Amino acid sequence: MLVCRCEEVTVGEIKEAIRQGACDITGIKRRTRAGMGLCQGRTCEKLVQQILRQELGSSPEEISASTPRPPVRPVAFGALGGGGVK
Numbered sequence: 001m002l003v004c005r006c007e008e009v010t011v012g013e014i015k016e017a018i019r020q021g022a023c024d025i026t027g028i029k030r031r032t033r034a035g036m037g038l039c040q041g042r043t044c045e046k047l048v049q050q051i052l053r054q055e056l057g058s059s060p061e062e063i064s065a066s067t068p069r070p071p072v073r074p075v076a077f078g079a080l081g082g083g084g085v086k
Helices: 011-019 025-032 045-056
Strands: 002-004
Touching: 002 011, 002 045, 011 025, 011 045, 025 045
Parallel strands: none
Antiparallel strands: none
16 A cells, blocks of 8 residues: 555555664655655655554654655756746
């Protein structure tokens, strides 16, 4: 079953990352890219947190949210210098 639709990460991949030592959202992201797609985790982060809690036996307060970051997109070099997009 897919957890992260943007990066096509499955429940099995999340659980494997936890077995390999991931103990928080950032660790899951580093190992699987879950939450790094276009939605930046807005679709899957709650599911990843739930899987982490179940696998680690943690309370909701022990699993914190990740730091949101905007997606990186290519930009024309001229736009950086104020010359507009070409």
